[in-house]
Amino acid sequence: MSSTLLKMQGITKSFFENKVLRNVNITLERGEILGLVGENGAGKSTLMNILFGLPIIFETGGFEGKIYLEDQEMHFTSPLQALDAGIGMVHQEFSLIPGFTAAENIVLNRESTMYNFLVEIFGERLATLDYPKIKSRATNAIGRLGLSLDPDMIVSEMPVGHKQFTEIAREIEKENTKLLVLDEPTAVLTESEAKILLDAMRRLASQGIGIIFISHRLQEVLEACDRIVVLRDGEITLEKKANETNLREIASAMVGRRIEGLTQRTGEDRAFTKPILTVEHLWVDMPGETVRDVNLEVYEGEILGIGGLAGQGKLGIANGIMGLFPSGGKVTFQGDELPLNNPAVPLKKGIGFVSEDRRGVGLILDEGIAFNIVFTAMQIHDAYLKTYLGGLVKWRNDQEIVKAAKQYIEMLAIRCVHENQKVKELSGGNQQKVCLARAFALDPKLLFVSEPTRGIDIGAKKLVLDMIYQRNRQHGTTIVVTSSELEEMRAICDRIAIVHEGKIAGILPASSDSSEFGLLLMGAKASNEEGVISVG
Amino acid sequence: MKKREAKFTIKRFLMTNIVPILFILLSAFAIPISQFSANYLIQEMLIRLARNSFLVLSLLIPIIAGMGLNFGMVLGAMAGQIGLILITDWKILGIPGMALAAIIATPLAIALGWMCGTILNRAKGREMVTSYILGFFVNGLYQLVVLYFFGYLIPIRSPELVLSRGYGIRNAVNLLGIRNCLDYFIPVTIHGVKVPLGTFIVIAIFSAFIVWFRRTKLGQDMRAVGQDMEVARSAGIAVERTRLISIVISTVLAAYGQIIFLQNIGTLNTYNSHEQAGMFAIAALLVGGASVAKATLPNVFVGVVLFHLMFVVSPMAGKYLIGQAQLGEYFRVFVSYGVVALALAIYEWRRAQERAYARRMFRGEA
Numbered sequence: 051m052s053s054t055l056l057k058m059q060g061i062t063k064s065f066f067e068n069k070v071l072r073n074v075n076i077t078l079e080r081g082e083i084l085g086l087v088g089e090n091g092a093g094k095s096t097l098m099n100i101l102f103g104l105p106i107i108f109e110t111g112g113f114e115g116k117i118y119l120e121d122q123e124m125h126f127t128s129p130l131q132a133l134d135a136g137i138g139m140v141h142q143e144f145s146l147i148p149g150f151t152a153a154e155n156i157v158l159n160r161e162s163t164m165y166n167f168l169v170e171i172f173g174e175r176l177a178t179l180d181y182p183k184i185k186s187r188a189t190n191a192i193g194r195l196g197l198s199l200d201p202d203m204i205v206s207e208m209p210v211g212h213k214q215f216t217e218i219a220r221e222i223e224k225e226n227t228k229l230l231v232l233d234e235p236t237a238v239l240t241e242s243e244a245k246i247l248l249d250a251m252r253r254l255a256s257q258g259i260g261i262i263f264i265s266h267r268l269q270e271v272l273e274a275c276d277r278i279v280v281l282r283d284g285e286i287t288l289e290k291k292a293n294e295t296n297l298r299e300i301a302s303a304m305v306g307r308r309i310e311g312l313t314q315r316t317g318e319d320r321a322f323t324k325p326i327l328t329v330e331h332l333w334v335d336m337p338g339e340t341v342r343d344v345n346l347e348v349y350e351g352e353i354l355g356i357g358g359l360a361g362q363g364k365l366g367i368a369n370g371i372m373g374l375f376p377s378g379g380k381v382t383f384q385g386d387e388l389p390l391n392n393p394a395v396p397l398k399k400g401i402g403f404v405s406e407d408r409r410g411v412g413l414i415l416d417e418g419i420a421f422n423i424v425f426t427a428m429q430i431h432d433a434y435l436k437t438y439l440g441g442l443v444k445w446r447n448d449q450e451i452v453k454a455a456k457q458y459i460e461m462l463a464i465r466c467v468h469e470n471q472k473v474k475e476l477s478g479g480n481q482q483k484v485c486l487a488r489a490f491a492l493d494p495k496l497l498f499v500s501e502p503t504r505g506i507d508i509g510a511k512k513l514v515l516d517m518i519y520q521r522n523r524q525h526g527t528t529i530v531v532t533s534s535e536l537e538e539m540r541a542i543c544d545r546i547a548i549v550h551e552g553k554i555a556g557i558l559p560a561s562s563d564s565s566e567f568g569l570l571l572m573g574a575k576a577s578n579e580e581g582v583i584s585v586g
Numbered sequence: 587m588k589k590r591e592a593k594f595t596i597k598r599f600l601m602t603n604i605v606p607i608l609f610i611l612l613s614a615f616a617i618p619i620s621q622f623s624a625n626y627l628i629q630e631m632l633i634r635l636a637r638n639s640f641l642v643l644s645l646l647i648p649i650i651a652g653m654g655l656n657f658g659m660v661l662g663a664m665a666g667q668i669g670l671i672l673i674t675d676w677k678i679l680g681i682p683g684m685a686l687a688a689i690i691a692t693p694l695a696i697a698l699g700w701m702c703g704t705i706l707n708r709a710k711g712r713e714m715v716t717s718y719i720l721g722f723f724v725n726g727l728y729q730l731v732v733l734y735f736f737g738y739l740i741p742i743r744s745p746e747l748v749l750s751r752g753y754g755i756r757n758a759v760n761l762l763g764i765r766n767c768l769d770y771f772i773p774v775t776i777h778g779v780k781v782p783l784g785t786f787i788v789i790a791i792f793s794a795f796i797v798w799f800r801r802t803k804l805g806q807d808m809r810a811v812g813q814d815m816e817v818a819r820s821a822g823i824a825v826e827r828t829r830l831i832s833i834v835i836s837t838v839l840a841a842y843g844q845i846i847f848l849q850n851i852g853t854l855n856t857y858n859s860h861e862q863a864g865m866f867a868i869a870a871l872l873v874g875g876a877s878v879a880k881a882t883l884p885n886v887f888v889g890v891v892l893f894h895l896m897f898v899v900s901p902m903a904g905k906y907l908i909g910q911a912q913l914g915e916y917f918r919v920f921v922s923y924g925v926v927a928l929a930l931a932i933y934e935w936r937r938a939q940e941r942a943y944a945r946r947m948f949r950g951e952a
Contacts (some may be wrong), residue, residue, distance in 0.1 A: 130822060145817045147810045158810065159821040163803050175804035210948075335945040342949055376942065527635070547902075 054121065055080045055260040056101075056229055061115035062389045063096055063284075064105070070096050070115070071284040083251060083261045085275035085292065087268065088304055089535055089571070090360045093284040098231055102132045103140060119229070125189075132493055136228040138221030140235055142176040142361075144213045152212070152257035153188035153201035157427040158481070161263035162187065173543030184296035191223035194257065198485035211243030215250070222254060230254065231262045232564070235269055237361070240345045241418050253346040266359055268297050301568030313544070319559070320544055322349030325402075326496055326528050327371075332379035333552075334370030341377070347532055348496070353522050355560065356532040358549035359571055363534050367549070369500035370398050372403045374411070378503055397430045402494030404485045406501035406532070408478070412485045418470035422484050427491045450558060458487035464518060479510025486517055497521070515542055536567055601936060605929055606875040609892040613899065621903035625900065629779045634894040635887065636769055636821040637850040639789045641867040642886045644839035646796055648713075649881045650830035651806070654870045657835065658702040658717035661845070662840025663860035664728045665694035670764075670845060670854055671736065671755055675744050680761040684845060687764075691841040698724065699837030703830035714878070721864060732856060755856050765852035771847025785846060785941065791841070793883050808832055813826035814877070843867075869893060872929040879933070896921060 056078040071093045078084050082394035088094050097247040099106060101112050103126025117124045119135055126132045146155045154161075162184050195459035195511075199583040205213060212376040214235055221227055230563060233252070244267070249259055251274055265271050271278060272292055278289035280303040288295070288303035327348040332525050334341035341363040348354050358364035370377035373393035381388040389395050396403075405411040413422055427433040434451045435444045455469040462483040465467060466476060473484055480503060489497055501509040519542045521527050533539050540560045541545050547557040555570045599606070617627070619793075641659070648656040669687035678686055702720055706815060709716040736742050737753035749756055771784030793891045799805045810818040811828045848854050870879055874889020901914030 129820070145814075145820055147817055148811045149813050150811065154806070156742050159807070159823050161803060161820075173808065178801050179806055181801075181804060327737060333949060335942070335949060337945065340945070340949050445591070486694075537670075 053080050054078070054084075057116075057118040057121075058097070058101065059118070060098060060102045061097065061559060063100060065110050069284055071100075072253070074115075074281070074284070074286055076279060076286075078260045078262065080228075080260055081255045081258045082237050082277065083263055083379035085273045085278040086262055086264045087266075087271055087278060087572075089536075092304065094281055094283040095233075095375060096284075097281070098139075098233065098262075101126075101231070102129045102137065103127050103545050104182050113397070113509065114231075131187060132484075133224070133528055134226075136224075136226040138227045138230045138356060138544070140214070140217045140221055140230070140232045142234045144205075144217060146213060146216060148206040149204065151202050151204055152192075152199055152216045152219070153185050155205055156188040156191055156201070156223050157184050158220065161225070168452060171270060181512075188219065191219040191272070192333050194222055195255070197246065201577045209243075214239060214247065218250065221420055224242050224253065227259065228400035229260045229262070231264070233264045234266060235263075235456075236265055236267055241558075242548070244270060249348040257367065262291075264382075268300055268363075268569075271300075272297065293479040294311070297569060297572075298565055302563075302565035304515060305399070305564045305568040305571065312513070314439065320352065322352045322544070325351045326350040326384060327530075328380075328382040329367070330382075331372070332370060332377065332381065332382040334366040334375050335368035336363075336369050336375040336379040336414055339363050339366040339368055339369070340552050342401070342548075344379075344552070344554055346547060346557075349526060350528055351522075351575050352524055352544045353518070353529045353531060353542055353545035354431055355532060355543035356549060357536050357539055357567070357571070358555075359536070360534060362551040364549040365500055366552075368403060368500050368530065368532055369405075372401070372498065374405075394430070397426065398458065398497040400492075402489040402492045402497040404489050404497070404499040404502065406504065408485060409474075413473050413481060415474035416472060419459065419464065419466055419473055419476070419484055420451050422489055423455050423458055423487045426488055433491075454491065460492065460568070462487055463513065464475055477506075479506035479514065482506055482510065482514055487513065490521065494527060496528045496530070498530045501534065502531065503533070503535060503538055504521060509539060511538070536564075536571075540567075589738045595945040601932070602877075603875050604932065605873055605925060606892060608889060609873050610640060613892065613895050614898045615826060616896070616903040618897045619906050621906065622899065625777070627895070630898050631891055631895065632779065632781055633769075634898075635890055636785035636789070637830045637847050638870060638890050638894065639886060640785075640792065640846045641840060641843035642871050642890055643789070643792055643796065643883075644836050644843050645867060645871055646881050646883075646886070647799070647832045647839075648836045648875070649811055650800070650816070650828055650856050650878065650906075651808040652879070653706060653829060653832060653871065654837050654878045656717055656833065656840075657864050657870070658699075658706070658716060658720050658834060658867065659840035659843075659867065660721040660841075660860050660864040661698040661702055661724050662837040663689040663690075663844035663863040663891065664724060664836070665698055666727075666841035666844035667848070667854060667856070667860060668694060668731070669841070670848055671732070671747070671759060671856070673853075674759055674761060674763060675742050675747055677744070680767045683764045684768060684849060685784075688842055692838055694839040696834055699834035700830065707829055708832060723725055725861070728860075729857065743759060743809065759854040759856055761848055761852050761854055764849050765887065766850065766851055767845065769777065772787040782850070785850070788846070796883065799828070804828070806886065825881060835936060865926070866893075866922060869925050872925050877929065877933045877936075893922070896939035 053079055058074065059075040061071050061074040068279045074097060078559065087092055095547055101117065101404060105128065107445045108127060124135060149156065153557065162180040166178055168176045185201050192199045192201065195215065195218060199212055199215050221230055236247060239247060248270060251263065255261055263271065263275055275292045278290055278292050278295060278300065279286055282304055288300065325347045329344055329346040332341055332481065333345040333372065338361055344367055346400065358366045366375065369375050371381055373391050373396060377390050383399055383401065388399065409415060414425065424434045429437060434447050436447045437444050450468055457467065459469060464480050464483045473481055502514050502518060506514065506539045515538060518529055518531065522529050531539055531543060545557055545558045546560050548567060550570065554572060558566055644659055644662065666687065669691035672690055673683045673687045702717060704721060705718055706713045733754045736755050737748045747755055748757060768784045768788065769782035770780065770940050774781040774783045801890055807828050810823055811825050815825050848859065848921065866880050870887060870893040872887040872889065873893040874885035876885040876889065897918050900917045901911045904914030904917060905911040
């Protein structure tokens with residue numbers, strides 16, 4: 051038996067013409083820890099989904115390439131087969147039963163049972179559980195990790211770190227686990243918990259288990275892994291031993307995604323001094339995008355980008371300020387404190403918002419374009435209304451609405467049959483233009499735009515970005531763009547703030563070197579607001 | 587920090603037990619007014635415990651499996667009633683009669699439970715309202731069978747059971763043959779209070795069954811499915827099948843429960859007896875402090891006692907207080923529906939609170 055545990059050879063995968071993996075080759079030795087690094091959308095998850103034989107891969111046309119586990123070619127068509135073959139996976143989201151103890155979770159659906167006569171009549175499932183044995187198995191697994199974890203503790207009462215340990219213990223309790231994939235296991239852990247986890251990983255590796263470690267915390271990847279593979283745009287851009295590379299090299303290998311047809315507007319350094327919006331100690335309970343403690347100043351007239359990896363909290367900032375999720379802290383707009391948790395107030399004060407959830411929050415899908423464009427302005431400013439009886443009766447002013455709609459349709463080049471066409475019939479790009487038109491119709495002083503180019507084609511992307519840019523230049527509207535596409539933001543923004551773990555990791559001028567952004571994205575510590583970065 | 591925690595638990599205790607606390611307060615107020623003797627009340631409570639507990643017990647297993655309150659238990663009740671009608675016609679008396687009724691009801695209840703479970707697997711997250719409506723639908727089938735097929739397709743020999751037109755069962759079926767046969771199978775009288783020991787033994791056996799069942803692999807799987815279907819599925823547990831089994835068990839138990847219930851009452855209201863079975867059993871369980879997601883054996887017995895104490899006491903309390911017994915009548919129907927509504931609302935509210943709390947914890951506050 052050779053020492054090679056896993057070999058993924060020439061893996062290529064496309065989702066509807068869109069190539070997400072190009073000829074990726076990965077090998078993993080027994081007892082080796084491989085760090086897999088890359089931005090969101092670089093192809094890490096797709097690669098892991100292929101390894102696990104997730105149904106989505108086959109529903110979208112399968113993949114090219116070969117997978118060898120211990121020199122044997124594998125054809126997994128369901129995750130259960132991969133599990134049987136000895137591949138364990140620890141997810142970002144905990145897959146634990148909240149009301150069960152650690153021990154019950156560790157042996158979930160693999161419980162030790164005792165025979166009783168009813169088994170003869172009703173089958174195996176009426177065997178009673180052997181609690182002492184279950185506990186000793188769990189204790190054993192926890193011991194292999196070298197952790198202190200009470201097997202009788204209920205999961206819902208555990209600190210997050212312990213939940214993570216429980217999951218790992220479950221994977222290694224399976225007798226044949228040879229390969230363990232850890233998908234961002236430290237993302238929710240405190241520093242000391244993460245350290246314990248890394249120690250546990252090394253212990254497992256020394257017992258001969260191969261580990262693929264996916265993390266956005268570069269520091270940890272460097273510390274814990276033997277070898278590091280960086281993915282970008284579905285290709286391996288760097289593969290080196292951990293002790294032969296450094297943070298900066300990794301960071302620059304992962305950022306800088308190619309975007310076709312985008313012109314960089316550099317060489318134009320604008321200076322701003324007057325803050326229009328000041329955010330202090332903002333927290334937002336947005337599920338999946340938790341904001342913990344954000345301090346930020348937005349200057350009048352600028353375009354500020356907010357970037358960061360998915361789940362770090364960048365989307366929560368705008369949603370919190372607009373009152374869409376429970377939030378707290380202090381937000382000052384044009385010198386007045388802005389009350390939070392009330393969506394009407396920021397709109398009335400002249401703050402507009404284009405939501406990242408276009409079809410859910412952004413549009414009324416069953417209504418026409420015209421109504422969608424004027425809807426918020428009608429609600430907030432009583433615009434496009436005819437009033438009678440001293441304001442008691444308000445009727446829609448359809449003439450005005452149509453006029454305004456036509457104007458925006460022409461201005462933003464919204465492709466449609468007529469102004470009353472239902473927005474659900476429009477393409478993603480044109481829907482996004484309707485969202486922008488609605489925000490513009492409010493004539494905001496400050497405009498938040500979240501993920502403006504998500505899910506729209508390349509041509510529309512450029513148009514949408516141009517519109518945001520022009521709005522800023524022609525009307526002087528201050529714009530805050532939140533996006534996962536760093537390169538797009540670098541094309542239109544003046545400054546870019548990077549959010550990491552619910553806090554601002556640093557703010558840099560858009561013209562800064564891409565590796566600087568990479569470091570911030572990965573949570574390398576920025577020493578101060580000016581963007582001086584300490585590489586440690 | 588400590589203090590806040592303590593406050594949190596007291597508040598939590600009050601919130602989780604608001605319904606039973608309310609009932610205890612109401613009873614404490616109404617019992618003296620009603621002027622019932624202690625002996626009378628104890629006798630009544632014993633009878634009602636024997637009569638209703640089994641029906642309420644049948645609700646526990648779907649709750650463990652995360653399917654909420656099984657309003658579909660009326661399906662089982664109907665199966666039980668069909669068994670009772672047949673043994674009455676065949677004039678099989680006493681315990682053998684009850685046993686035969688149960689044997690006839692079992693395959694019917696399994697079939698109905700299978701149907702109910704299959705449908706509920708397609709209505710995940712809306713099990714309660716679906717099973718409630720399903721109860722009405724199957725009630726229609728039941729009426730078709732009992733009103734048209736009995737005496738027509740299914741021979742019924744006893745003329746006192748059949749409507750004068752020659753087919754269909756009469757509105758009331760006298761169950762004299764099995765009346766109290768289980769309750770007083772072992773006659774025990776303490777201080778003039780008759781104890782339905784026979785039924786209590788059956789209930790005790792089934793309580794023990796439920797305790798034991800929770801410790802089986804199947805019980806463990808049900809708990810897992812009940813708490814997180816997706817996690818259970820990814821661990822390889824057959825989620826749909828597990829849910830289906832829980833509903834089948836519940837339906838069969840409800841059939842037995844209805845047989846025991848009617849054995850105690852002594853008459854079968856052919857077209858009505860089952861209708862309220864589900865609602866009253868569910869109300870009793872909720873009064874005992876259970877929620878949509880969690881119910882225990884003490885919830886069952888505390889609930890039956892408190893709920894029926896209110897039933898017995900409120901008409902008399904109403905009579906002495908306002909001079910009208912109807913007020914009490916009105917009150918008890920009002921209360922049972924009100925309790926279900928309140929418990930459902932509190933459950934949703936508490937879940938929202940817990941989610942918000944979980945988010946705060948995740949952010950790192952507290």
